[in-house]
Amino acid sequence: METRTLHINMGPQHPATHGVLRIELEVDGETVIGARPVIGYLHTGIEKTMESKLYYKAIPCTDRMDYLAPMMNNLGFCLAVEKLMGIEVPEKVKWARVMLAELTRIKSHLVWLGTHAIDLGAMSMIVYAFREREMIIDIYEACGGQRMMTTYFRIGGLANELPPDLDKLVRKFLGVMPERLTDYEKLLTHNPIFVQRTKGVAVISAENAINWSLSGPMLRGSGVKRDIRKDEPYSGYENFDFEIALGKNGDAYDRYLLRLEEIRQSLRIIQQALDGMPEGPYRAHVPGVVLPPKEDILHKMESLIFHFKIITEGFKTPRGSVYQAVESPKGELGFYIASDGTNKPNRVRVRPPSFINLAALPALVEGGLVADVICAIGTVDIVLGEVDR
Amino acid sequence: MEETVRHWMQDRFAESIVREDNFRGQQSFYIHPNALLEICEALMEDPDLDFRYLADITSCDWLGHEKVMGDRFEIVYNLYSLSRKYRFFLKVMLPAEKPEIASLTPLWNGANWLEREVWDMMGIRFTGHPDLTKILTPDDLKGHPLRKDFPLTYEVPQFTWNKDNPPEVIR
Numbered sequence: 001m002e003t004r005t006l007h008i009n010m011g012p013q014h015p016a017t018h019g020v021l022r023i024e025l026e027v028d029g030e031t032v033i034g035a036r037p038v039i040g041y042l043h044t045g046i047e048k049t050m051e052s053k054l055y056y057k058a059i060p061c062t063d064r065m066d067y068l069a070p071m072m073n074n075l076g077f078c079l080a081v082e083k084l085m086g087i088e089v090p091e092k093v094k095w096a097r098v099m100l101a102e103l104t105r106i107k108s109h110l111v112w113l114g115t116h117a118i119d120l121g122a123m124s125m126i127v128y129a130f131r132e133r134e135m136i137i138d139i140y141e142a143c144g145g146q147r148m149m150t151t152y153f154r155i156g157g158l159a160n161e162l163p164p165d166l167d168k169l170v171r172k173f174l175g176v177m178p179e180r181l182t183d184y185e186k187l188l189t190h191n192p193i194f195v196q197r198t199k200g201v202a203v204i205s206a207e208n209a210i211n212w213s214l215s216g217p218m219l220r221g222s223g224v225k226r227d228i229r230k231d232e233p234y235s236g237y238e239n240f241d242f243e244i245a246l247g248k249n250g251d252a253y254d255r256y257l258l259r260l261e262e263i264r265q266s267l268r269i270i271q272q273a274l275d276g277m278p279e280g281p282y283r284a285h286v287p288g289v290v291l292p293p294k295e296d297i298l299h300k301m302e303s304l305i306f307h308f309k310i311i312t313e314g315f316k317t318p319r320g321s322v323y324q325a326v327e328s329p330k331g332e333l334g335f336y337i338a339s340d341g342t343n344k345p346n347r348v349r350v351r352p353p354s355f356i357n358l359a360a361l362p363a364l365v366e367g368g369l370v371a372d373v374i375c376a377i378g379t380v381d382i383v384l385g386e387v388d389r
Numbered sequence: 390m391e392e393t394v395r396h397w398m399q400d401r402f403a404e405s406i407v408r409e410d411n412f413r414g415q416q417s418f419y420i421h422p423n424a425l426l427e428i429c430e431a432l433m434e435d436p437d438l439d440f441r442y443l444a445d446i447t448s449c450d451w452l453g454h455e456k457v458m459g460d461r462f463e464i465v466y467n468l469y470s471l472s473r474k475y476r477f478f479l480k481v482m483l484p485a486e487k488p489e490i491a492s493l494t495p496l497w498n499g500a501n502w503l504e505r506e507v508w509d510m511m512g513i514r515f516t517g518h519p520d521l522t523k524i525l526t527p528d529d530l531k532g533h534p535l536r537k538d539f540p541l542t543y544e545v546p547q548f549t550w551n552k553d554n555p556p557e558v559i560r
Contacts, residue, residue, distance in 0.1 A: 040525040045541075047510075048534055052541055083413055210471065213443050213499025224471065231474045319457075320412035323467060323478070325444075336465065338449045346454075347535075349447040351467070359502035388525060 005033060012041055016119045016374045019384030023361070023373065030369050035362045039355075042388040050348040054314035055081050055155060056291075058348065063149040065350060066386040069108040071100050071140075072328040074153035077348075079234055080324035080335035081155045084317055085289055092280040093157045094236035099170070099273035100143065100152065101235070101326075102266040106177070107136040108329035108381075109259050116256070116378035117188060120197045125187060132180055135173045142169055156290030157283030170274055177267055181260060188256070198252040202364040202376035205250060212360040215353050216331025218380060221258050222250035228327040235326075239276075240269050252379040259381075262329075289315045314343035330354045330381055350389060354382040390475040391416055397438060402428055407459070407482070417478035419459070425466075425481060426491045432468065433496060442469040443493065444476070446503040448511040452485075452537035461485035462513060466493070483513065492518040510535040 005028045011017040020041035026034035046065060050058040062073035075097055082089065114129030137147045142163040144152035152159050188194045204214070206222040219226055227244040229237040245261035247254030284290050291310055292303035319341040325334040331353030340346040357380050364376040398406060398418055405424035410417045420428060432440040445467035451458040460482035469476045481490060492515035493500035504515045505524040512533035515521055523530075532539050 040527070043525045045534060048541060086413070210441055211498050213497065226471055322413050323415060332444065334445060336445070336447055340454055347449040351445040355502065356499060359499065
């Protein structure tokens with residue numbers, strides 16, 4: 001009897017692919033023997049667009065890459081430009097950025113948790129995850145006025161003063177979240193269906209994970225102790241006390257536990273940041289480079305002139321290239337800025353964690369079942385906006 | 390660690406280093422394209438250095454800046470040592486006429502997509518790459534968008550009012 005393998009397309013309009021991802025699968029019965037992710041459906045040329053913009057005006061482009069973690073993208077880009085210009089930001093800005101970045105991590109992990117669970121058949125999880133996500137979005141709204149594309153971090157500081165009710169909002173969130181995490185664990189951690197669908201699925205060894213350049217939970221899930229917040233501290237992370245969550249087996253279940261643990265650690269960091277938030281200005285004082293505070297623009301001649309000059313012609317940067325990596329919820333998010341000495345970047349390269357993690361998808365699914373491909377896509381935690389940019 | 394890497398590079402590959410650069414505390418070496426694979430392999434296998442993690446591959450187009458930079462295309466290899474917690478950059482300048490360099494896929498699986506992206510967006514050819522195909526741009530797009538001579542464009546979408554004379558790309 002003649003037998004042959006079958007080529008099937010998964011996606012791009014498949015709800016479990018989390019966007020427009022197509023995977024060309026080669027299957028032998030129910031077993032996957034080959035997989036080839038096809039991407040680019042959402043390519044919008046963000047890197048090219050940023051080349052034509054002044055440094056300030058490139059910040060809104062960054063939100064639109066990883067739209068589930070907008071503040072993390074803002075942070076990476078602003079830190080890179082600050083490194084290029086040699087700007088030191090006030091302590092309060094650092095602490096506020098850390099706090100908001102960690103809220104962003106929780107927000108991104110919550111969306112991941114909800115969608116991953118719904119992919120595997122736990123329908124109610126997404127409702128609970130989005131309920132808590134809403135609280136974080138409310139905090140965003142209080143800060144920058146926007147709920148999703150915040151653009152709240154600016155070069156040298158924040159867009160505006162932290163809102164007076166921030167403390168109340170964040171404390172309310174910190175008050176309910178630990179209890180809600182326990183609820184999630186009750187729903188999923190010992191749920192036999194969830195455990196069977198994730199344990200031993202999409203396994204990658206530590207050595208392979210390093211060779212595939214994986215980062216973030218994908219790398220730590222295999223037991224590699226690598227966290228940029230600890231290894232290459234930025235924005236004052238060295239002042240905070242937290243643990244790096246680690247997995248052991250490198251399977252989807254370990255990565256699930258690891259992400260929940262990361263949420264707990266983020267809560268710890270937020271608590272510390274909130275309790276120890278220093279007083280001070282919300283922007284660095286660097287005339288000609290950092291926008292002056294709004295109050296000054298209304299009352300001081302020089303500030304008004306600087307504001308006008310920065311908005312219309314930007315600022316000149318030194319010639320050279322810098323790389324700044326931040327630990328985004330998906331992994332190592334890096335910004336490489338090559339400057340030719342003018343007021344626009346010659347090249348902005350984003351090191352997209354989901355793009356590089358997605359490249360390893362064939363290694364995760366080959367030899368497994370077709371149904372486990374869904375689990376593998378979920379556990380990689382991709383955002384197609386960032387994969388395609 | 391910075392000193393260690395510099396000494397190591399100067400001891401073993403002095404003739405391959407074109408120039409060194411240290412900007413904002415970030416060390417980079419401009420190297421000769423032919424030596425790339427050899428240097429990467431040595432960096433990876435030396436237990437004292439342990440550069441087993443290829444963080445990123447990217448490229449820059451320095452059209453109009455060739456005098457300062459040396460050549461038109463710059464490829465940047467971002468290497469990280471997980472055990473030593475140190476990052477540095479290997480950079481290669483490639484000529485405008487024939488930008489071509491050895492692929493790092495024999496060493497790192499992760500280089501596969503990164504090099505495909507550089508090929509697609511910047512048009513650098515990687516010799517020895519198993520599957521050097523387009524990755525982000527549509528199949529019918531000609532050219533490499535991140536090159537400086539590729540203009541920022543937009544395409545008029547097709548609607549009922551212009552479906553008979555398809556719109557041209559406005560440049």
